[in-house]
Structure formats: C-alpha cells, structure tokens
Amino acid sequence: MLYAILCYHREDVVGSWTKEEDDAVMAKLSVVHEKLAREGRLGPVARLLPTTAATTLRKDSDPPLVIDGPFAETKEQLLGFYLVEGETLEQILDTARELGRANPGGSYEIRPVGLYHPAPAPVSTGA
Amino acid sequence: MAWINTALTAARPQAMGALLRYFRDLDTAEEAFQEASLRALKAWPRNGPPRDPAAWLIFVGRNATLDTVRRLARQQPLPDEDTLADGDGGEGDTEAELAERLDGAGYRDDILRLLFICCPPDLPATQQIAVALRIVSGLSVAEIARAFLVSDSAMEQRITRAKARITRSGVPFETPGAPERAARLGAVAAMLYLLFNEGYSAGGDTTERRAPLAHEAIRLARLLLRLFPSEPEIMGLLALMLLQQARSAARFDGEGNLVLLEDQDRGRWNAPMIAEGLALIDKAMRHGQPTPYLVQAAISALHARAATAAETDWTQIDLLYATLEHIQPSPVVTLNRSVATAKVRGPAAALAMIEPLGERLAGYFHFFGVKGAYLTQLGRTAEARVAFDRAIALAHTPAEAAHIRQHLDRLVRDAAPT
Numbered sequence: 001m002l003y004a005i006l007c008y009h010r011e012d013v014v015g016s017w018t019k020e021e022d023d024a025v026m027a028k029l030s031v032v033h034e035k036l037a038r039e040g041r042l043g044p045v046a047r048l049l050p051t052t053a054a055t056t057l058r059k060d061s062d063p064p065l066v067i068d069g070p071f072a073e074t075k076e077q078l079l080g081f082y083l084v085e086g087e088t089l090e091q092i093l094d095t096a097r098e099l100g101r102a103n104p105g106g107s108y109e110i111r112p113v114g115l116y117h118p119a120p121a122p123v124s125t126g127a
Numbered sequence: 128m129a130w131i132n133t134a135l136t137a138a139r140p141q142a143m144g145a146l147l148r149y150f151r152d153l154d155t156a157e158e159a160f161q162e163a164s165l166r167a168l169k170a171w172p173r174n175g176p177p178r179d180p181a182a183w184l185i186f187v188g189r190n191a192t193l194d195t196v197r198r199l200a201r202q203q204p205l206p207d208e209d210t211l212a213d214g215d216g217g218e219g220d221t222e223a224e225l226a227e228r229l230d231g232a233g234y235r236d237d238i239l240r241l242l243f244i245c246c247p248p249d250l251p252a253t254q255q256i257a258v259a260l261r262i263v264s265g266l267s268v269a270e271i272a273r274a275f276l277v278s279d280s281a282m283e284q285r286i287t288r289a290k291a292r293i294t295r296s297g298v299p300f301e302t303p304g305a306p307e308r309a310a311r312l313g314a315v316a317a318m319l320y321l322l323f324n325e326g327y328s329a330g331g332d333t334t335e336r337r338a339p340l341a342h343e344a345i346r347l348a349r350l351l352l353r354l355f356p357s358e359p360e361i362m363g364l365l366a367l368m369l370l371q372q373a374r375s376a377a378r379f380d381g382e383g384n385l386v387l388l389e390d391q392d393r394g395r396w397n398a399p400m401i402a403e404g405l406a407l408i409d410k411a412m413r414h415g416q417p418t419p420y421l422v423q424a425a426i427s428a429l430h431a432r433a434a435t436a437a438e439t440d441w442t443q444i445d446l447l448y449a450t451l452e453h454i455q456p457s458p459v460v461t462l463n464r465s466v467a468t469a470k471v472r473g474p475a476a477a478l479a480m481i482e483p484l485g486e487r488l489a490g491y492f493h494f495f496g497v498k499g500a501y502l503t504q505l506g507r508t509a510e511a512r513v514a515f516d517r518a519i520a521l522a523h524t525p526a527e528a529a530h531i532r533q534h535l536d537r538l539v540r541d542a543a544p545t
Contacts, residue, residue, distance in 0.1 A: 012137040015349055018342075021129070049399070052352040052365065053406040068410060069356030075179060105130065105176075 002043065002113040003084050003092045005099070008076040009106025011050055028102035036084060036095065043083030044118075051077050076106055083113065131171050135164050138181040139265045140350060144237030145185045151300060153244075153262070153290060155192060160265075163188030235354040236302055242347070243311040244293050246318040256322045256340075257282065258289040264343050274325070274336050312355065316364045316420065319344050319351070323368050327375065329524070334379060341372055359414040363421030366407035370427035373400035385530045389436035401431045419455040422447055441470035458484040462494055465501075474504040492521040496531055508538055 017025070036042035051070040058065040070077065082099075086092040089110070096108045139160070146156040163184040177183040245259035257275065260266045272282035303311060326341030348365040355361060377391035408428055411421050426447045433439040448464030462481055469477035478501040481494065488494035499514035515535050522528035 010137065011353070012350065013133055015346055016133050016137045021133075049403045049406060050349060052349050052356065052362075053403050053410070055410055066413070067357075068362075069353075 001086060002116055003086055004111045004113055005082040005084055005092070005096055006078060006109040006111060007080045007082075007106065008109060009079050010075065011077045011079065013105065014079060015050065025103050029099065032095075032098050032102050041085040041095075043085065043116075045080070045082050047080040048078065079106075083116070130176070131168060134171075134176055134180045135167060135184075136265060138184055140238045140241060140263055140347070141181040141234055142184040142188065143262065143265075144239075144241040145181075145234060146188055147241055147244075147298070148237050148300065149185075149189055150192070151298065153294060153298070157262070159188035159192040160184065162191040166191065233302060236308070238350065238354060239303075239308070239311055239315065240299065242315040242318070242351070244298050246314045247293065247296050248314075249296075250289055250292055252318075252321050253325075254285060254289045255318050256325060257286055258293070259318060259322065260340075260343065261286050262290075263347065266343075274340055276336075312351070312358060312361065315351065316348075316360060319348050320364060320368070320420070322347075323371075327371055334383065338375070341368070341375070344368060345372060357414075359411040359416050360418045360420060362407045362411035363418050363424050366404040366411065366424035367420050367427060369400045369404035369407070370424055370431050373397040373404065373431065379526065383526055384533075385526045387530075388430060389439075393434065396431070404428065404431065417450055417454060419451060422451045422454070426451075439470075441467050445471050458487045459491070459493075462488065462491075462497060466497065469501060469504075474501040477501050478505065490521060492518055492523060492527060494518075495521065496527075496534075499531070499534060503534070503538065508541075512538060 014022075033042060033045065054068075054070040056067040056069060056071045058067060084092060084095055086095065092110055096110060100108065142163070143156060143160050146159045147153060150156050150159065166187050167180075167184065171177070241263055242259065245262060246255045250258075253275065257271050260271050260274075261268065268283050268286060269279050271286070272279045275282065277285075299307075323341050323344035326337045326339065326344065329337035329340075345365070345368050348361065348368055352358065352361045352365055373396050374388070374391060376397065377393070377395040378386055380386055404424065405428055408421065408424050411418075411424075426444055429440050429444050429447070445464065445467035448460065448467055451460050452464060461484060465477040465480045468480055478498070481488075481498060481501075484494065495514045495518035499511045499518060502508075502511035502514060512535065515531050515538070518531045519528050519535075522531065
C-alpha cells in the first residue's frame with residue numbers, strides 16, 4: 001500500500017536553522033532516502049517553500065476567494081511530504097521513525113493514499 | 128543543546144513582545160525573558176521541548192519576575208494570583224489555556240510593536256539596527272559589536288543610549304488602528320532592509336562577520352509576513368532580500384573582490400531562494416500596488432531569470448526603473464536606471480541621464496564608478512581616470528576600492544603602446 005508521510009514542523013524553528021544545520025539535516029535524510037529508493041519503496045518527495053509563499057483558494061464562495069497565506073494558521077506547518085510504499089502501518093512507522101532520527105522535531109502524519117495518479121514529470125523540477 | 132538555542136531564538140520575538148506588553152517596561156521584559164531562558168535550559172533537556180515554547184517562556188518569565196517583585200514588595204497584593212503557576216510552570220492544560228489566550232491577545236501587534244519601538248525616526252539607522260539585534264534577535268552585545276567592528280564597551284554604550292531614547296519617547300501600548308499599523312509596518316520594513324544591507328553590502332574581510340545580519344533580516348521579514356500575510360509591501364521586501372541574497376555566494380571572488388553581476392557564476396546562485404522570491408513577486412503583483420520594494424524585487428527577478436548576462440531583459444529593467452523613479456524619485460534610482468539605459472540606448476544617453484545628478488551625488492562612490500565606466504566606453508579616457516580616482520577616494524570598503532582599481536588598470540593597459 002502507498003502511504004503519504006506529511007511532514008509538520010514549526011516553520012519559525014526550521015527557518016532559524018543556519019545553512020550548516022539545514023545542510024546537515026538534508027545530508028542525513030538523503031541516506032534514508034537512498035535506502036528507501038534501493039528497496040524500491042520511495043515515491044515522489046517534496047520540500048515545500050515557506051508558508052509565506054503560499055496562496056489559498058477558498059472554494060466555499062462563488063467565485064472562489066483568493067487569500068494570501070496558508071489554508072490554516074497552525075502552530076506547526078506542512079513543510080513537505082513523501083510517498084512511500086509499505087506492507088503494513090508498522091513498516092511505515094518504522095520508516096517514519098528512521099526519517100525522524102535524521103530530522104528530529106515536529107510530527108509526521110501518516111495517511112494511506114486512496115488514489116495515486118503518477119503523471120510524467122513536469123518540466124520544472126522545482127528549485 | 129543546539130535545539131534549545133534554536134527554539135529560544137525562534138520564540139524570542141513573540142515572547143519578548145508579550146512580556147513587553149505585560150510589564151510595559153523594556154528592561155523588565157528583557158530580564159523576564161532572560162530568567163525564563165535560564166529556566167528553559169534547565170527544564171527542557173529534562174522534560175523535552177514544550178508544545179508551545181513561546182507560551183512557556185511568557186508564562187515562566189512573567190511568573191518569575193512577579194515572584195521577584197513580590198519578594199521586593201511583600202506588602203503589595205498582586206492581581207491574578209490564582210492564575211500563577213508555582214514551580215517550573217508551563218505544563219499541561221495551563222499552558223494550552225495560556226496559548227489560547229495569547230492567540231486572542233493580538234500577538235501580531237506585540238511582535239510588530241517590539242520591532243517598531245526599535246525604529247524611532249530620530250534614532251540613527253545603525254543604532255536602530257543595533258538595538259533591534261539586541262532586543263528582538265537576542266544577539267549579545269559582543270556579537271553586535273563584532274559585526275559593527277567596534278569595541279564591546281562602545282556598543283554597550285550605544286545600545287544603552289538607544290534604549291534610553293526609546294523609553295523617553297514612550298512605547299505605544301494601545302492597539303494600533305489600520306493607519307498606525309501600516310505606518311509601523313513601513314518603518315519596520317525600512318529598518319529590516321537597512322539591517323539586510325549591513326550584511327549584504329559587506330565585502331572583504333567583513334563578509335563573514337556581517338553575513339549573519341542579512342540572514343537575520345530575512346528571518347525577521349518572514350516572521351513579519353507570517354503575521355501579516357496580505358501585505359504586498361512585506362512580500363516585496365522579502366522577495367527583494369531573497370533575490371539579492373541568492374547571489375551572495377557569487378558576489379565576491381576568492382580574494383574578497385567584488386564580482387559584477389554580469390561576471391558572476393550563475394551556477395552559484397541559490398535556486399530555492401530565487402524560486403521563493405519569484406513566488407512572492409507573483410503573489411504581490413496580484414495586489415496591483417507597485418511599492419518600491421516590489422519594483423526593486425521585480426528588477427532583481429529579471430536578473431535572476433536570465434540564464435546568462437547576455438540574456439538580461441534590459442528594456443524591461445529600464446521600464447521598471449522608470450516606474451521606480453516615478454513612485455520613489457531619487458538621484459540614486461536615476462543612477463541605477465542609467466545602467467539599464469546604457470545597455471538599451473548606449474553610454475552617451477546614460478551619461479546624459481546622470482550628468483545633472485553630479486551635484487547631489489558629489490560624495491557618492493557609485494556615481495563616479497558608473498560615470499567612469501560610461502566615459503571609458505565613450506573613449507574619453509582622461510575624464511574616466513578623474514572619475515575613477517574620485518570613486519577610490521570615496522570607497523567605503525577595500526573591495527569597492529579594489530574593484531575601481533581594476534578599471535584603472537584596464538585604462539592604463541589599453542592606453543599602453545603595443
């Protein structure tokens with residue numbers, strides 16, 4: 001089964017990391033990523049830009065309302081996500097624990113994926 | 128224990144802002160925060176990080192300081208006694224409740240106030256920055272002194288004087304109305320851009336010492352935009368900082384000499400920062416108000432979007448500078464515009480554009496550097512040399528002077544008989 005691992009953390013804390021601290025976390029994470037990729041379990045991975053770059057379209061009005069900023073103002077923000085293949089929830093939790101050791105703090109929300117529609121990769125591969 | 132310092136740094140503006148509102152006195156608020164931080168260093172490694180570090184610090188800082196006040200004036204009964212925690216404080220439901228109340232208490236205006244009191248118009252820019260780094264960012268006096276290349280005692284004195292001035296002019300505690308809030312945002316934005324430039328413009332051997340100032344300005348601008356997510360001026364400010372900072376690794380060569388934009392290795396530009404800057408410009412444009420920061424950011428974006436210097440859209444840059452001249456007329460803006468004009472219409476047109484500025488920019492390094500470059504292109508070597516000599520005399524950093532010397536060397540080389 002395919003699972004989404006949604007990464008939540010306090011943006012003000014992550015934003016206070018020095019470049020060296022940020023690089024160190026990314027380096028540790030890439031070790032876990034490579035292992036998952038070798039096992040054929042790693043799907044798309046995304047790190048999102050800060051919520052200050054976010055725009056929200058509220059569809060409950062007609063026409064929909066465009067609002068600056070993230071959908072919800074929360075203590076921890078959605079900063080990125082993984083799609084990972086796993087046999088059981090326990091296996092995904094192990095994966096999440098491993099990612100968490102490389103990148104402590106915050107929370108991972110684990111959500112089974114209902115519909116997955118992989119399209120050819122877009123031209124821009126992000127920053 | 129690095130995570131504790133990061134958490135304290137991240138929580139500081141909100142905690143200090145709330146403590147300042149509560150005690151209505153800057154020194155007391157700083158002491159309260161200091162005491163709360165000391166207790167955090169003891170309690171957090173034991174108990175793990177609290178769910179809401181800022182709420183914890185506010186709660187503990189407030190109680191610790193009230194305890195002290197109570198000991199000093201035992202005869203005075205204090206209000207809200209039943210809401211105070213006894214021991215290390217800030218646990219479980221109490222903390223959650225407090226966090227709720229904090230959210231309701233306008234912490235946005237708390238943080239904005241904290242930033243705003245650092246920039247009274249009669250306080251010199253460098254002092255505004257120094258006091259903001261001390262109060263809002265929590266840098267030590269020694270760290271700030273190091274960045275500004277002065278002694279600790281000189282910086283201590285400067286900050287003490289600035290704080291006395293802030294106290295004298297009175298901290299505005301009433302909740303601001305829309306016009307006051309806009310004015311505060313404008314003043315804070317200007318201060319943050321000055322802070323950014325202190326870090327960004329540094330060259331040579333001061334680069335390393337000052338680079339953290341640019342990072343701090345970006346961090347605080349992000350914080351401000353999180354608090355006021357629909358302010359196009361703050362979007363523009365943050366975009367401008369990010370797009371400039373994205374080039375920082377390519378701006379100086381191994382010897383600390385300035386590398387001009389057109390000679391920079393674009394592969395060393397920071398792609399995520401550029402992406403974030405471009406996204407912010409996109410968002411800000413929707414508001415349809417071309418503020419000065421936004422127009423400058425848009426100019427920076429055109430450079431960022433060009434894969435090579437030759438692909439730069441100078442016509443568009445010239446137009447954006449014309450907009451900037453309109454909304455924020457200044458000789459420096461015209462001087463900058465002339466660089467784009469030179470690319471589009473040639474050095475003679477550019478020189479004609481800046482010649483009327485000579486009197487107002489008589490003490491400005493860049494004026495003579497740019498003028499020398501146009502004169503060189505027009506083959507007026509003797510006049511170019513005079514302009515370059517003047518520029519060297521006005522240079523602020525060794526990197527600036529070294530850069531002009533390269534121009535002079537080239538003049539000499541080109542003039543030499545072959």
